[in-house]
Amino acid sequence: MVYVWSIVCFAGLVMALATLLMVAARVLVNYGVCKLDINAGEKPLEVEGGQTLLSALYANEIFIPSACGGKGSCGHCKITVTGGGGPVLPTETPYLDRKEIRANLRLACQVKIREDVFVRIPADLLNVKMFDATVASATQLTHDIKEIRMKLDEPAEISQRPGQYVQVQAPSDEGPVFRAYSISSAAHEPDVVELVVRLVPDGIGSTYLHNLNPGDKVNFTGPYGEFYLNEDPSVEIVCVGGGCGMAPMKNIIDTLYHRWPERTCWLFFGCRTTQDVFYLDRWQKLAEQHPNFHVIYALSDKLQDGEKWDGETGFIHLSVDKYLEEGIPRQAFLCGPPLMIEAVTRTLTAKGLKPEDIFYDEF
Template sequence: MEILYNILTATIISGSLSIILVIAEYFFANYGDCKITVNNKKEIVVKGGGNLLNALAENKIFIPSACGGRGSCGFCKVKALDGAGPVLPTEKPYLSASELKDSIRLSCQIKVRQDIKIHIPEELFNIKKFKAKIVEIIDYTYDIKGITFQLLEPNTVDFKAGQYMQLETPKYEKSKQVISRAYSISSIPDIKDSIQLIIRRVPDGICTTWVHDYMKLGDIVNLVGPFGDFYIRDTEADIIYVAGGSGKAPIKSMIEHFAKYQSTRKMTYFFGARTTKDLYLTEEFQEYEKTMPDFTYVPVLSAPSPDDGWTGKTGFIPPYFKDYIRDPLNTEAYLCGSPGMIAAVEKELINLGVAKDKIYFDSF
């Protein structure tokens, strides 16, 4: 009984102290204005007390984050040069020993309480937050939609074919918070006032459930980007593309970009699907074979049903590569899909003589 009494007393005392500390911080902790110096060239002044990720976003510097600053994705890393305070226990699980040694921190976990100096990759300065309106929704298959977003503010975007945006989905019946997820841009860079994303339903996924079951024309959302280093290299090499499902999004952007300029590069796109129900945009890609004489579209079904009447290629994709690669040393590959698919495709391409550093991929 006495032990229980002591535990209860200690709990009440520690609880009361915690409440007092929170109240005191709310009323008395005034950190004033704090200066954040980014890459020794940009200085922003913010009201102290908030977290660094939000402070930067409010000043139009967007650090990639998949969890919206809840400390659960580990994406929002920055190099903290000065003033960031000690590493918190909430950050340590997401940081390797070398990152800790290199002063890498999670920006969502850093409280701005004094002047801070940080370093971020230069390309992040090009990232913007866009307010956008949904103007078109296309059902490509039973579980894949193409959504076009008209950009409102800012009203134009510059990106490279293959890059991605983060879509913020609002709070809705099945999500208690705003969340953001990354999706590849499927439209071409020449169209600057809108973008299209291709989004496949993910079972139990918060964002794709909203997209597939709740989103409607006219909805206003936020997009942040563009991000990513999966984009077409400026060479004249032959190209092998491999992607199925929603992995078609960045490849569509790349090939449509080439089609617009009637590219003469030799390109082959292997699109993997299970049955004919999973095929989409087939006619459009076959049309590109007419406008680009050296472009070939090769859909491959892994499990066509007898009802499909499928007469095209079947099975796995890699065995077909040898029929389409004319000069492995002058071939690049762009792959988008699961890690297993990418590993298998990469292995076969290397076996055939394609250089490993010419194989670019966007892994799910």
């Protein structure tokens, strides 16, 4: 009994001291104004010390990807800190491998500004902007997926590549939060950003987006993302996904056929039931116009009595295995849950695709 009490007292004492230190750090420590140097003098800033690097950059309209809103749980806010960031924190190590730590990568939301800080930010990220937009249409695609099309107000145009995403600002009880959504509209429609959003029960961002109506105003930052479509038209494109993973693939395929009407592209889309099928008519029409476009939908659950389905059945990697021949130069883009991505990656690797030709977004 005495032993248990000593452990409880010790734990209580440690927690009280930790809280005291946090309060003291907030109230007593004043770091003053610090220099925040971006790309060796390209953009020198002066910022209030004590805030996180992510907040300081955001206040200066430099929008780093931050899908978890700075909570240290998404690992998206990696930037290179060459000086003044202090040691790598235990909250960062789950998201940084040894190579990244050696290359001075840090999570911007975890680095606190206590002295002059020196960072390197790629040009792509410095070009990310905050957009004001108006909802043009909101269309229910399935029981839990909606297409939300927005017309850009200010800036009036976005320069995006297929596979990129925006971070939508959604209101919450604790202030605005940001959530990542892939752009489903094609790059040749610069005045529009369209999203395909699955409703997550009690989810802040997806509920906000599902409740939007035409005329509503929306803010988002973007575009983000590293995917580059292979420019060689002889390389086949393979898109594999399920659910709201359709969003980036719609952008890729529409952009592809706008630029290369003859190019070969495969779309494999996995659904659980016929209730989850959407955009199939749209893709079948596109396949009539472009004979090198192949669309394959597969249902993973059993059909209900009386239900009709003339597409594929089983998990989507089985269809990929069935239709794709080996040894053809291809670039693949996968989007969906981690288990699907793992299974499809194994199948594509067995077909001869190299890891550097397989890109994926897990969500």
